[in-house]
Amino acid sequence: MTSDETLSSIASRCCKRVYIGTAVLPKPLFLHEHQDHKGIPCATISTVDQNQIPDPAATPTNELPQYTHTILSEFNSIVIEHHLKWGPLVHTLPGPISQSSPPTMHLGKYDFSHVDAMVDFAIHHNLHIKGHVLIWHVTSPPFLEDMSPTQVREAVKRHIFTTMNYFKGRIKMWDVVNESLAxxxxxxxxxxxxKMGPDYIEQCFRWAHEADPDAFLIYNDNKVEGCGAVETNDGDSCSSDGHSKAPIQAKADGFYNLLQDLVEKGVPIHGAGMQGHFSAGGTKHQRPPTPAMVKRQIRRIGELGLKVNMSEMDVRISKLPASADDELKSTAQTQIYQDILSAALSEPSFDGIWLWGFADRHTWVKNFYYDDAPLIFDEKYQRKESYVGVQNALKTLCPGGRVGEMVGGESAQCFLEQDVDENGNAWGEGWMQPEPKEDGNGEKNGDSTKEGQPDWLLPDTN
Known part of the structure; x- marks a missing residue:
């Protein structure tokens, strides 16, 4: 067992199947970047001319772009980051391919070309593929707003059947619905x-199962990763046992309750995705959950009979205080990756780690938030310390490993079940930021508008 091992090779030695995957974009996947490392922008909607997409069977591995070569050496799975969402398929870039053409308003006109190329590439190289995502209001075509309830229902069903049938036998696991919770x-x-009523999630899963009875179907959401303190009979929060309040406990509970309701109704759902977009310097609703919180959340979802995966993980560090040096930022990022994933992997129901990109050169954070370095490879595709953190987490399930081991070794074992050790030391206390004082206006706790805006459009986002 050496530090030169790749993530996929370590995963292959784990005592259970573990998907170690990354989100991928077509432009860096198929095109070589400039040697000066200024190269291809990371814009998630970037497209590739069809005549530039190489035949995967005719391209030797040593001629592949460095981005692509890294994926093949490090990961056993991919997820399509942007181009499989409903809007990009039928309304916005990359459909239609001609960038001089206006977005189509014609129902039923799909452009699968970019996804086809990425899926064929993955299959040729024996990578598992996760489809992301069939139904998400943020990336759905805007013309749905102008339709009647009956028309929307028909359009949703048609989209699920069209997309899943097109990739049937090639994409075998799907995020069916994404971010439906406030x-x-x-x-x-x-x-x-x-337009469809509160049972639309149930209906989408039933349609997805009807479209492909063999597909593995997942519900996916954000800021639901941690289950913290629970309420006692007298209404007090349990704090003396080393459990802290989760960043958004109400949403974590809502996530569990939604999954429980679907299972109890016999809805064909097989898995739950917890996104894992963390900010080391975050406070309030952006505060990172502790490993014990993550473990408790996975445990109770697993008890429903569902598999659980960390579906879009990255760890932002630029919102740590200006006084934080590079070493502290690296320590915080590595500890979040290693300890949270070690805790997650310790649960039998946890089966997958999907990073939302793998190199800081191509991260959505720079497009939607601010300059940051949230991933495990740097802009020149060199392994960072956070990469070693993911390595170490995977090794906890390998022969000779210690399940749940975290940064700090023996002394860190307590953080699997609680957030404070016997000496009163809290997990992450070297970098975790104190909560700001209340300003008298109450705590801003994410999106409470019922509009379901994504994080990058919300005020007070850190």
Missing amino acids: ADGTLVENVFYR
Whole structure:
């Protein structure tokens, strides 16, 4: 067991199947970047001319772009980051391919070309593929707003059947519905809720199962990763046992309750995705959950009979204080990757780690938030210390490893079950930021508008 081992080779030695995957984009996947490392922009909607996409069977591995070569050496799975969402397939870039053409308003006109190329590439190289995502209001075509409830229902069903049937046998696991929950744990009043009613999630899963009875179907959401303190019979929060309050406990509970309801109704759902977009310097609703919080959340979801994966993990560090040096930022990032994944992997139901990109050169964070370095390879595809953190987490399930081992070794074992050790030391206390004082206006706790805005459009986002 050496530090030169790749993530996929370590995963292959784990005592259970573990997907170690990354989100991928077509432009760096198929095109070589400039040697000066200024190269191809990381814009998620970037497209590739069809005549530039190489035949995967005719391209020797040593001639592949460095981005692509890294994926093949390090990962056993991919997820399509942007181009498989409904809007990009039928309305916005990359459909239609001609960038001089206006977006199509014609229902039923799909452009699968970019996804086809990425899926064929993955299959040729024996990579597992996760489809992301069939239904998400943020990336759905805007013309749904102008339709009647009956028309929206028909369009949603048609989209699920069209997309899943097109990739049937090639994409075998799908994120069916994404981010339907508000911060208070109730359903967002998005276009699907308003037009189809609150049971639209159940219906989408039933349609997805009908479209492909063999597909593995997942519900995916954000800021649901941690289950913290629980309420006692007298209404007090359990704090004396080393459990802290989760960043958004109401949403974590709403996530669990939604999954429980679907399972109890016999809805064909097989897995739950917890996104894992963490900010080391975050406070309030952006505060990172502790490993014990993550483990508790996975445990109770697993008890429903579902598999659980960390579906879009990255760890932002630029919002740590200006006084934080590079070493402290690296320590915080590595500890979040290693300890949270070690705790997650210790649960039998946890089966997958999907990073939302792998190199800081191509991260959505720079497009939607600010300059940051949230991933495990740097801009020149060199392994960072956070890469070693992911390595170490995977090794906890390998022969000779210690399940749940975290940064700090023996002394860190307590953080699997609680957030403070016997000496009163809290997990992450070297870098975790104190909560700001209340300003008298109450705590801003993410999206409480029922509009379901993504994080990057919300105020007070750190």
